[in-house]
Amino acid sequence: MGSERWKERGRQLLQTPFLRELFYVITLSLLSLILPLSFLLLARLANAHYIISFTSLPSSLPFSSLFPLSLLYTNPSYPNLLHLLVSIISFTALLQALMGHFAFIPHSNSNSTKSTTTPTSQAYLYTAWALLCTFDVCVVLGIEGTIADGFWPLDLDGISIGIGRGSARSINLMIRVVFFIGMHETMLHWSRVTVRPVVDDTVLRVVREERLVERVAMAASFGGLWWWGLRKEVEAMVVILEVKRELLMNVELADVVNCLLYYLTITIALVRLYWGLVWVAKFLCTSLQRNYDQSGDGDDDDSKV
Template identity: 40%
Template sequence: MSIAGDVKWLREAEQLVVKPFRLVTTTLLSLLLPLSFLLLSRLSSASFLFSLIKSPPQGDSSFFFSIFHYTNPAILYVAVSAISVYTLVLGLTTKITATDPNRSIPFYPHVTMAWLTLFLVQISVGLGLEGTSSNGLTIGSERNFLSRIVFFCGLHEVMLLWCRVIVRPVVDSTLIGGDVGHHRREETVGERVALAVSCGTLWWWKLRDEVEALVGVAEAKRALLLLLLPTDGTFDVSMDVGTVDFVNWWLYYMVVTIGIVRIVRGSLWVGMILLFEQGSRRNPHGNASAPLVSTAYSAHYDGEGDTKV
């Protein structure tokens, strides 16, 4: 009785402590992805403003600061670009089904790689946001509300994949122990709601205005070049659209593309459900007999396979 009582007490403790802790930890770590977009947009805005006043940013000239200044954006660009491309590929190649979304992800990195990626992104975002601030200066292109909604849908989709591929394996391996690659647990409704609410809150509070600097800086530089070229025929090299500006523009519109794919896939999924329900109402007997035929055919095929072997 004592052993059974201990097991029951451990299960109750897991229900009361472990699950809420797992939910909060997974949600907070998943916000690193949208915060990475926020940091990249602030870095782009700061670089553009310093190029206008032709004054380099003032900061500590130590070796640590110089290493951080050049490596921090590179880490974020690699991580955000990789997860965004992977999300777009999965959105274009995965079949429209109502099964567990974790099963449609063919590649999961090892837990060690997930730990390393999460650690580097967390350090980069934490140190980067500590040294940057918007100060009310946002360089955007005033996108309409529909464009912002599409970007939010794409950002939420990228955040979900970041959570499933990087965050959840790290959290589960820490709480459960061992490699969780072969027995991944399914998402709960509470986890999906928490991720959607947290991403929506962050987007409405900060991201909806500041993230547009990813395309606003490139468009502002292009407009300045068109205005300055006819006057004297020369232009400042710092006003030219560089590689970083192009990557920012590319990331923004990739997320927009992911949002469009998600909206189209969601509309197709809803349409398939409505058509299936309408067909089942018109011909209920035919649908009831269909599984029997399929089962008989599969049984006959299996029987042939057994006789051949």
């Protein structure tokens, strides 16, 4: 009798609006981090393959003993499923940045601040679920495999010893900031296109507008991940390619794809910064025009008096 009472109280507590909103924000933020973690895993895979190229180990993945990963990452020299998924999300994020008004979500416009009650189609939800689960399997098992096999990130400054002070230090603070902006914009696009429809349908059962607290939570979680180590490890996607070229090593197709993804993210940031400058210029021109018109009207009234 007492256990049933406690179960009923717990059920009622979980159904309170505050806890439901808290669970919604936490779930949305954690699932949105899957995309930055995908870049982290790609960088670690590049690190692992770079280490293998200098050892007598067979040219295979360090965690190929894990059966699910052996299906997803059959050959580290060529792009894998995760490369394909990240490329799709990054490319659509670039299109979104270029055509700001275009919406990839069928039930709402990501740039709109007005709420909508139009339900998401079941086909789109099934596609979002499949994409989210595939990302989750690739990222979680992949990062766990690299940690279990002891493949921790390399010192990017150290791998360039012997070839001058170049490659690893060529990425300065400005490029890091630009990449941070691009990664954040790509993560927001991933969240709006895939994560939010799934979480809305699962937790709230309705489609609602994007709120400020949700964006703040996602930005804070991404900032924590960036400071924890993503800012250092992700540079391996482009540094290792430069190091291999300077050492006259064989450049694999996967290295080229990693480099393209890195610069694609930077391009997204540059496009966003460009539109931000355009918005600021329009705002300043509108304000100056308004002040000029008001001053002109005041002069006309004085002349009439």
